Amino acid sequence: MDCLGGDKSPEANVEGAVSALRRYSDLEMILAGDEDVLRTLVRKHAGSEEERRLTYLHAPDVITGEDKPTDAIRFKKDSSLMAAVRLLREDDSIDGMISSGATGAIVAASTLRIGRIEGIYRPAFCPVLPTMNGGVVGICDSGANVDCSPLQLQQFALLGSIYLQIVFGIESPRVALLNIGTETEKGDLLRKEAYPILENTKGIRFCGNMESRDLLSGKYDLVVCDGFSGNVLVKSTEGACLEMLKMLKRDIYSKKIYQLGAFFQRKMFQKEKEFMNYQNYGGSVLLGIRKVVVKGHGSSNANALSKCVEQAYKMADQHYESRLQALLELNPVSETNES
Amino acid sequence: MDCLGGDKSPEANVEGAVSALRRYSDLEMILAGDEDVLRTLVRKHAGSEEERRLTYLHAPDVITGEDKPTDAIRFKKDSSLMAAVRLLREDDSIDGMISSGATGAIVAASTLRIGRIEGIYRPAFCPVLPTMNGGVVGICDSGANVDCSPLQLQQFALLGSIYLQIVFGIESPRVALLNIGTETEKGDLLRKEAYPILENTKGIRFCGNMESRDLLSGKYDLVVCDGFSGNVLVKSTEGACLEMLKMLKRDIYSKKIYQLGAFFQRKMFQKEKEFMNYQNYGGSVLLGIRKVVVKGHGSSNANALSKCVEQAYKMADQHYESRLQALLELNPVSETNES
Numbered sequence: 117m118d119c120l121g122g123d124k125s126p127e128a129n130v131e132g133a134v135s136a137l138r139r140y141s142d143l144e145m146i147l148a149g150d151e152d153v154l155r156t157l158v159r160k161h162a163g164s165e166e167e168r169r170l171t172y173l174h175a176p177d178v179i180t181g182e183d184k185p186t187d188a189i190r191f192k193k194d195s196s197l198m199a200a201v202r203l204l205r206e207d208d209s210i211d212g213m214i215s216s217g218a219t220g221a222i223v224a225a226s227t228l229r230i231g232r233i234e235g236i237y238r239p240a241f242c243p244v245l246p247t248m249n250g251g252v253v254g255i256c257d258s259g260a261n262v263d264c265s266p267l268q269l270q271q272f273a274l275l276g277s278i279y280l281q282i283v284f285g286i287e288s289p290r291v292a293l294l295n296i297g298t299e300t301e302k303g304d305l306l307r308k309e310a311y312p313i314l315e316n317t318k319g320i321r322f323c324g325n326m327e328s329r330d331l332l333s334g335k336y337d338l339v340v341c342d343g344f345s346g347n348v349l350v351k352s353t354e355g356a357c358l359e360m361l362k363m364l365k366r367d368i369y370s371k372k373i374y375q376l377g378a379f380f381q382r383k384m385f386q387k388e389k390e391f392m393n394y395q396n397y398g399g400s401v402l403l404g405i406r407k408v409v410v411k412g413h414g415s416s417n418a419n420a421l422s423k424c425v426e427q428a429y430k431m432a433d434q435h436y437e438s439r440l441q442a443l444l445e446l447n448p449v450s451e452t453n454e455s
Numbered sequence: 456m457d458c459l460g461g462d463k464s465p466e467a468n469v470e471g472a473v474s475a476l477r478r479y480s481d482l483e484m485i486l487a488g489d490e491d492v493l494r495t496l497v498r499k500h501a502g503s504e505e506e507r508r509l510t511y512l513h514a515p516d517v518i519t520g521e522d523k524p525t526d527a528i529r530f531k532k533d534s535s536l537m538a539a540v541r542l543l544r545e546d547d548s549i550d551g552m553i554s555s556g557a558t559g560a561i562v563a564a565s566t567l568r569i570g571r572i573e574g575i576y577r578p579a580f581c582p583v584l585p586t587m588n589g590g591v592v593g594i595c596d597s598g599a600n601v602d603c604s605p606l607q608l609q610q611f612a613l614l615g616s617i618y619l620q621i622v623f624g625i626e627s628p629r630v631a632l633l634n635i636g637t638e639t640e641k642g643d644l645l646r647k648e649a650y651p652i653l654e655n656t657k658g659i660r661f662c663g664n665m666e667s668r669d670l671l672s673g674k675y676d677l678v679v680c681d682g683f684s685g686n687v688l689v690k691s692t693e694g695a696c697l698e699m700l701k702m703l704k705r706d707i708y709s710k711k712i713y714q715l716g717a718f719f720q721r722k723m724f725q726k727e728k729e730f731m732n733y734q735n736y737g738g739s740v741l742l743g744i745r746k747v748v749v750k751g752h753g754s755s756n757a758n759a760l761s762k763c764v765e766q767a768y769k770m771a772d773q774h775y776e777s778r779l780q781a782l783l784e785l786n787p788v789s790e791t792n793e794s
Contacts (some may be wrong), residue, residue, distance in 0.1 A: 160752075179579035181638075248698050259635055262643035296598055299520075304683050310685040328687040329694030344643050345684045347635040348667040349691050355668030356695035359587050367727065373719050380716030384706050 119149035120178040120196040123216025130157040131420025137166040144169045148196040150176040175199030185220035201225045211432035212408025214424045216416045235444045239404035249334035257343040264342035266309040275403035276338040282434045289337035292326035318446040398423030458488035460519040460556025469496040471760025476505040483508045487535040489515040497575045509621035514538030524559035540564045551747025553763045562626040574783045578743035588673035596682040603650040603681035614742035615677045617714035621773045628676035657785040737762030
């Protein structure tokens with residue numbers, strides 16, 4: 117657990133780690149950051165049973181959003197992120213890493229220092245959002261790759277499908293291509309080329325194009341897109357839901373009678389707020405890297421970070437890489453097509 | 456008014472036209488469609504004062520979403536859309552057209568038969584959404600151009616700025632570039648090239664990058680984007696708001712006590728439903744065409760279509776083209792840069 121770089125670091129990270137240790141009795145964790153500070157926080161939050169399964173990696177420097185990713189991984193060697201990455205690369209007994217630090221640096225360090233799974237062009241983020249019928253929908257990629265090729269989109273479908281199987285228990289995820297209409301021939305050049313490739317991809321359940329208004333409908337389990345439009349999709353959906361909640365709250369407080377009504381509904385609103393709270397859904401796994409890398413939202417609290425550990429734990433446990441390799445073998449790409 | 460092609464056509468179109476005629480005493484309209492059907496509907500909805508300012512264009516054929524746009528404009532000459540476009544091209548006394556028919560056919564027919572404003576590469580849609588502080592935000596382009604160049608994005612900024620000035624009275628619209636982060640150097644190749652061009656564009660108020668989660672915040676008046684991500688942005692925002700309302704409704708009906716609460720809030724919910732109802736915000740103007748073209752949502756009701764007429768009326772009245780020409784002259788493009 118990279119314990120620096122998030123808005124609520126390092127305390128939220130330590131608390132999240134301890135809470136995950138309580139849940140999984142065979143889990144062991146290493147906390148990276150300022151060792152003295154971390155030890156103090158562990159004494160505050162952990163019992164002796166959790167403390168026994170914790171070790172420390174002293175790396176007090178922090179990489180921020182202002183650091184250029186490629187510079188950060190070269191020059192900030194004492195940062196908690198780079199120290200964690202180094203350890204992850206060198207020590208085969210460590211399965212994965214969680215960080216709520218700078219996204220660009222996490223992607224660059226994971227790709228260049230830990231390395232991609234064989235056959236994967238580029239790693240991709242796959243956050244999930246709650247759907248209105250109580251399920252989840254994954255979005256892959258949501259921002260690791262802004263300029264994509266059709267074959268990358270195909271790989272996002274493979275990467276995301278296995279992820280949803282393993283972490284969310286969705287046996288045969290329904291995969292859609294994000295597009296501006298549902299008809300087969302819709303979209304820009306990228307979508308027009310990607311559609312027939314996805315249609316002919318073995319081992320996934322491709323369901324055609326999806327318009328962005330259907331994201332939360334529950335009709336699809338995985339949406340495949342380039343990182344730019346995926347990022348637009350995720351953030352506009354989150355933004356609209358949050359603005360709606362804000363408007364509702366403002367309107368309720370505008371009149372006494374509305375407040376009275378809300379008093380009767382307080383349990384309902386509590387449930388809805390929890391439902392919309394992205395902290396309950398953990399982080400984005402960076403799929404396609406040789407080890408498990410989970411990126412928590414910058415504003416992650418202890419609960420969100422604990423969920424991130426849970427995601428990493430499940431991923432490590434169920435042979436993600438070997439299942440992905442099997443799917444890649446089903447869909448061989450000729451050298452000339454490689455992007 | 457193209458009276459065919461929408462889900463509620465032709466009655467909603469006739470009702471919308473009549474309602475606009477009531478509002479503007481110097482407005483005259485031509486209804487295109489099956490003349491007998493239209494006359495019957497006019498007798499049902501219009502008074503003699505409105506009927507006096509209405510004429511008919513008999514063109515009973517309809518272009519649907521299944522028709523390939525380029526085929527439709529060549530072969531469906533008796534369609535209401537193509538008849539309206541022909542008349543608009545030939546008759547200088549007609550200012551504009553409203554249609555809630557097939558989007559692709561409207562864009563193709565407008566571009567190829569009516570023609571672009573001199574100097575404009577491609578027309579663009581600019582729908583508006585309500586913001587949480589009571590204003591509106593325009594999104595240009597939202598789907599007319601899926602593959603865009605940086606200079607097209609610059610033109611979208613010009614096209615949209617004047618539109619918001621004229622139709623919504625926003626004196627100096629705050630223009631943002633849709634991106635995946637707010638920092639200057641963020642984004643894909645298109646955004647990286649477009650940013651400095653927008654920064655150096657004269658006559659607009661460029662405010663930098665915007666993340667999609669800020670769309671409804673009220674911090675910006677116009678968001679510039681390629682048609683693919685613009686389409687994702689608009690539809691995911693609308694979709695998320697509608698899904699939230701659905702969830703709220705479902706939850707309220709799940710318990711008697713919540714229904715009681717909602718009884719006290721019925722006026723509030725009424726207001727919020729109206730606020731979220733896109734029918735109240737008219738249609739998307741297709742900017743950059745020599746005459747005014749307004750595209751209503753396929754599901755437009757009479758109210759929405761009446762708003763579309765209002766948009767066209769305001770556009771025609773205030774010399775959109777000459778104001779755009781002045782802005783284009785401020786920002787000359789060397790021939791070699793042209794896309």
